Amino acid sequence: MDKATLDRLVALFPRFASMSSGELEELLRKTGARTVKDKPRDYIIRKGVPVQEFSCLLSGWATRYVVLPDGRRQILAFKTPGSFICVHALCMKVVPFSVQAVTATERLAMDIEALIDAVSELPVANQIFYAIGCHDLSDAEDKMIGLGRRDAIEKISRLIAKLYARLHETGVVEKPAFEFPLRQTHIADATGLTSVHVNRILKQLRMAHVVTLDKGRIVIHDLDALLEFADMTRDELEVYPILPRGWSRITDKTEKLPPT
């Protein structure tokens, strides 16, 4: 693995910076790290099929989702450059969801069994991977709040604001106008809404000159207004590089004494 690729990897996955570059190179060597390309709609992971690779997404977008027997779909996460495809794979051979490429993607794939061995010998790596899992857990719980207790415009505004923050943080996009390959059905299945309703809410945001979404491109005209709709403050936008025990994000400011 050449120096340039290594730098690109660390830039997208700042957590790896807590390893020395020697340790990281060793880890990549031991796990047979290689880059893999997938085309749009390719499956990266299939529900029920043993997962052999641990992947770090380098470019492109993907979705991780579940489909119920009657066809209802819930998208659990969108994967963008800097995302780990499937943290679960480190402790589960078979996972109950699928991951599918939305655009063409590039990822760094490591052999899982080798990774587990390598990590167990390297305490710093252990901490890193625990923190990654913990981050995904917090993220899932944040989404639970959104799915359970927010209305449509909040859900959609938050989704857009958070994706923007993430892409901005990882250096993938600069301005609040960028490639946005998600279809309205993706947004619907991530927020628990109907694509028809998503369409109406997007129209509302467009009419208010807040966000326009067209032909795979999004333009955020008024970030403050978007945050207003999203019920977010600017500091909630920051993506915290979660170091072990270093996180101190507080979501809600005031907490009424809850019943019972």
Next chain:
Amino acid sequence: MDKATLDRLVALFPRFASMSSGELEELLRKTGARTVKDKPRDYIIRKGVPVQEFSCLLSGWATRYVVLPDGRRQILAFKTPGSFICVHALCMKVVPFSVQAVTATERLAMDIEALIDAVSELPVANQIFYAIGCHDLSDAEDKMIGLGRRDAIEKISRLIAKLYARLHETGVVEKPAFEFPLRQTHIADATGLTSVHVNRILKQLRMAHVVTLDKGRIVIHDLDALLEFADMTRDELEVYPILPRGWSRITDKTEKLPPT
């Protein structure tokens, strides 16, 4: 720590069985493990206040929840005997949620910093705690599906069925009739509904002779009917003792080719 307490701990937390009893005793000693009692409505963890203890719930019920600034509440998890109170604490000093006792509770509390040190020296403990975190992640994602894509009767039926399965699995209850200290507002805040609507759905379940819930006690008259309402099969009821890389639960049987 006497032998009886140790046995009780391992019975409630079968994961600990992958450590030798010597290793476990050593771990408990190093972390200053002690039992702590809380009264109903006591806070076990407060949002924004540094978490010092890692707790294993031995008896009683608790909720882990978030309250939004305008008062909307989302319950993230119910804690019952055999639950870890807050897995996040191993990598976050401060967490964005609170944990509050519902009934009187008893828990085994360990010092977190000591636990982190002890675990990093013991690969088997490392695996155990990673698996615990992974279990919570899968659980949260399962709840995301419910919150996003299921209707009221499915949500409530699933909640009841899963709590029963968990309590049964850990040996806390025998028959499908047991202490159930949750108020209707708890159920509402866990499922993203209103307590008024929860009331109507419970009435529906009562009228159908499926479940009765009264005075802190629940009786499941017809488990098969409940599972029908819950859109669950009997094998989904089983709580898998997730060993590292040993999990193979598949939630959905058929998966239509999803759009895009």
Next chain:
DNA sequence: CGTGCGCTTGAGATACTTCAATGCTAGTGG
């Protein structure tokens, strides 16, 4: 013996869904 919390129920409101039709664009085959 009041007071408060939780359960219950009715009536009316609404956020979101379902159904259905139209149009646009890109890809495909002839």
Next chain:
DNA sequence: CCACTAGCATTGAAGTATCTCAAGCGCACG
């Protein structure tokens, strides 16, 4: 190069699951 098709976005109209508001009731607690 054009006709044909499929997928996606858009919009209207009608339906419904769930919410809001409001009132009454029972029980536990001080």
